[in-house]
Amino acid sequence: MTKKTYEQLEAYMKSCMQDSAHDMEHIYRVLYTALDIADHEKDVDYDVLICACLLHDIGRKAQFENKKVCHAKAGAAMAVRYLTEQGFDKDYTAKVEHCILAHRFRKGKGNQPDSTEAKILFDADKIDVTGAVGVARTLQYGGHASEPIYTRLPDGRIADGEEESADSFFHEYRHKLCNIHEKLYTKRGREIAGERKAAAEAFYKSLYREVTGAFQTGPELLERSLKAGGQ
Amino acid sequence: MTKKTYEQLEAYMKSCMQDSAHDMEHIYRVLYTALDIADHEKDVDYDVLICACLLHDIGRKAQFENKKVCHAKAGAAMAVRYLTEQGFDKDYTAKVEHCILAHRFRKGKGNQPDSTEAKILFDADKIDVTGAVGVARTLQYGGHASEPIYTRLPDGRIADGEEESADSFFHEYRHKLCNIHEKLYTKRGREIAGERKAAAEAFYKSLYREVTGAFQTGPELLERSLKAGGQ
Numbered sequence: 021m022t023k024k025t026y027e028q029l030e031a032y033m034k035s036c037m038q039d040s041a042h043d044m045e046h047i048y049r050v051l052y053t054a055l056d057i058a059d060h061e062k063d064v065d066y067d068v069l070i071c072a073c074l075l076h077d078i079g080r081k082a083q084f085e086n087k088k089v090c091h092a093k094a095g096a097a098m099a100v101r102y103l104t105e106q107g108f109d110k111d112y113t114a115k116v117e118h119c120i121l122a123h124r125f126r127k128g129k130g131n132q133p134d135s136t137e138a139k140i141l142f143d144a145d146k147i148d149v150t151g152a153v154g155v156a157r158t159l160q161y162g163g164h165a166s167e168p169i170y171t172r173l174p175d176g177r178i179a180d181g182e183e184e185s186a187d188s189f190f191h192e193y194r195h196k197l198c199n200i201h202e203k204l205y206t207k208r209g210r211e212i213a214g215e216r217k218a219a220a221e222a223f224y225k226s227l228y229r230e231v232t233g234a235f236q237t238g239p240e241l242l243e244r245s246l247k248a249g250g251q
Numbered sequence: 252m253t254k255k256t257y258e259q260l261e262a263y264m265k266s267c268m269q270d271s272a273h274d275m276e277h278i279y280r281v282l283y284t285a286l287d288i289a290d291h292e293k294d295v296d297y298d299v300l301i302c303a304c305l306l307h308d309i310g311r312k313a314q315f316e317n318k319k320v321c322h323a324k325a326g327a328a329m330a331v332r333y334l335t336e337q338g339f340d341k342d343y344t345a346k347v348e349h350c351i352l353a354h355r356f357r358k359g360k361g362n363q364p365d366s367t368e369a370k371i372l373f374d375a376d377k378i379d380v381t382g383a384v385g386v387a388r389t390l391q392y393g394g395h396a397s398e399p400i401y402t403r404l405p406d407g408r409i410a411d412g413e414e415e416s417a418d419s420f421f422h423e424y425r426h427k428l429c430n431i432h433e434k435l436y437t438k439r440g441r442e443i444a445g446e447r448k449a450a451a452e453a454f455y456k457s458l459y460r461e462v463t464g465a466f467q468t469g470p471e472l473l474e475r476s477l478k479a480g481g482q
Contacts, residue, residue, distance in 0.1 A: 052469020066476045152458035163394030219457035226450035227383035238283020245297045246254045
């Protein structure tokens with residue numbers, strides 16, 4: 021890819037992100053991580069990979085405005101329209117389209133990453149929800165969506181995220197974040213995710229210990245104080 | 252305090268929180284932590300302490316609706332009005348008022364915690380922004396307020412939070428979270444905060460390492476790929 025093409029695609033990506041610096045940083049982290057992975061893979065089409073990394077989340081706005089929209093499908097369609105308009109090669113455009121469609125692959129739901137570039141983008145995108153970065157992004161999303169850190173079980177105890185089904189950070193960690201490294205396609209991707217796993221796990225454990233700590237002694241101390249009477 | 256009075260104050264607190272489970276969990280963590288600290292202090296007035304813990308954030312809604320409002324001042328005024336209406340003792344009400352006013356004390360800004368109960372509430376409230384809980388709450392708040400994890404320096408490098416002044420999680424951690432244990436009044440409070448310090452520090456370091464990691468190799472790999480050409 022020429023520098024001019026890169027800057028053209030970057031400018032289009034930015035125009036779709038509507039000045040959201042937050043979302044754009046994710047794009048650069050994914051791009052740089054993808055290039056790291058690509059450096060360990062053979063026969064990578066860098067033109068396809070770089071373009072797909074830059075454009076993989078351009079459908080986010082459509083999904084944000086309508087939850088029924090899948091940002092991967094919307095983004096792939098937007099990319100095809102843009103690349104075709106700009107005169108990019110049909111075969112090239114189809115390869116980019118596949119990467120964007122497949123970056124959100126979930127088991128049993130079609131659009132599995134087939135090409136090397138699609139597998140690299142998938143891994144780089146998933147790596148950004150592993151480790152401390154994954155924890156930070158999940159908590160930020162939770163704050164935006166008003167999701168709690170934890171929920172309480174019917175008996176008042178704090179749920180650890182494993183058994184209950186209500187949305188919370190603990191639920192997201194135990195059901196998604198802690199297993200992501202197993203879903204990756206590339207060796208280098210699994211290596212990066214593996215290095216990060218301990219940071220997320222340590223954080224979850226500290227957080228669980230801290231929030232349950234106060235609840236272990238508090239109710240009894242309160243009960244004792246209420247029994248002692250006063251006004 | 253009788254169980255009946257506790258339930259009455261708890262119900263009033265809940266009515267001010269407008270079903271925000273998120274905010275209410277903070278209240279219970281503060282209450283239980285305060286009771287832990289109180290168990291290590293002498294001559295604690297538990298009636299004042301429990302009431303102040305339950306009501307310390309009832310002014311949050313007023314501050315949320317108008318940023319110029321201080322939730323400690325608004326909450327103290329609401330508590331005085333409510334407790335007076337309900338026929339609570341004048342001296343008792345004044346002690347609760349002081350605790351609520353002083354829980355948000357900042358150096359050089361008046362309303363320093365004077366009583367044992369005010370110092371305990373201050374410490375218990377600050378402890379909830381230490382450790383992993385502090386990290387989680389700060390990130391959730393950042394998501395709600397659309398604040399980024401980090402900002403970039405003019406040269407493109409990721410700012411570590413120490414030097415730059417823009418709002419971000421890194422800035423909040425380096426300027427506030429990492430020094431909170433020094434501000435506490437009680438020995439037990441400093442002990443709890445001290446135990447939690449390592450968890451927050453480890454998380455910040457992991458997060459910084461992860462986000463800067465991709466930026467250390469990425470731009471060079473990109474440059475190399477762009478130089479190689481392609482369409």
